[in-house]
Amino acid sequence: xxxxxxxxxxxxxxxxxxxxxxxxxxxxxxxxxxxxxxxxxxxxxxxxxxxxxxxxxxxxxxxxxxxxxxxxxxxxxxxxxxxxxxxxxxxxxxxxxxxxxxxxxxxxxxxxxxxxxxxxxxxxxxxxxxxxxxxxxxxxxxxxxxxxxxxxxxxxxxxxxxxxxxxxxxxxxxxxxxxxxxxxxxxxxxxxxxxxxxxxxxxxxxxxxxxxxxxxxxxxxxxxxxxxxxxxxxxxxxxxxxxxxxxxxxxxxxxxxxxxxxxxxxxxxxxxxxxxxxxxxxxxxxxx
Numbered sequence: 526x527x528x529x530x531x532x533x534x535x536x537x538x539x540x541x542x543x544x545x546x547x548x549x550x551x552x553x554x555x556x557x558x559x560x561x562x563x564x565x566x567x568x569x570x571x572x573x574x575x576x577x578x579x580x581x582x583x584x585x586x587x588x589x590x591x592x593x594x595x596x597x598x599x600x601x602x603x604x605x606x607x608x609x610x611x612x613x614x615x616x617x618x619x620x621x622x623x624x625x626x627x628x629x630x631x632x633x634x635x636x637x638x639x640x641x642x643x644x645x646x647x648x649x650x651x652x653x654x655x656x657x658x659x660x661x662x663x664x665x666x667x668x669x670x671x672x673x674x675x676x677x678x679x680x681x682x683x684x685x686x687x688x689x690x691x692x693x694x695x696x697x698x699x700x701x702x703x704x705x706x707x708x709x710x711x712x713x714x715x716x717x718x719x720x721x722x723x724x725x726x727x728x729x730x731x732x733x734x735x736x737x738x739x740x741x742x743x744x745x746x747x748x749x750x751x752x753x754x755x756x757x758x759x760x761x762x763x764x765x766x767x768x769x770x771x772x773x774x775x776x777x778x779x780x781x782x783x784x785x786x787x788x789x790x791x792x793x794x795x796x797x798x799x800x801x802x803x804x805x806x807x808x809x810x811x812x813x
Contacts, residue, residue, distance in 0.1 A: 644703025
């Protein structure tokens, strides 16, 4: 019957002198264990390095650069192209296509420059691209302006305009009025926090209905005008101004209540009758 080898049994090994040397089994097991750990360490390090490289690649591909994000999905790179919105300056042929949001969902602050130029005051000429690029480095440049006489509109408009495009996809937005340097300083138009605008092909009533749902937004409905007022404010607000162009503000319900409408109709008829009566008092030419 074969005898089992003790744990510390010697292993014969020929030395250089021809004499037999022995390596205890315990030493061999210890050496094998160390060798195994070294191999496992090399494998683990290789896996860690590969995982780090993969993470870095994913991070780089996930960063927005120039308005695009590349995502690694199943080994295939998918390019994310931001949605462009068509904007116009009312009463002119000026237009701009801007991305209101980046692919990561954050507002695209670079779009504020083009929007601010479209919303500039009347009489201020359209600046060239070179003038806009040089302005921040020019002497006496105002950090709140994108060019001489052109205030940078509030960043909050990026979210509100994008909100509009979600409800009216593919529709162009016309800016009727924006910055007004000659208005009262308490007006949000003075500070670049208000826009008068309209959406092509969308009734003003529908646009007002949508905008009123956005938080911290001021909405003014002008049923006898050609625009809807939109502004950025701490608390939401809404009003109706029934006046026409060049008239004094007339705030009230719309449509007017029956009694109020009847009174207004009576005033108009009285004015017309007075004009007609004055014409009757004019002598005909052949009476002279």
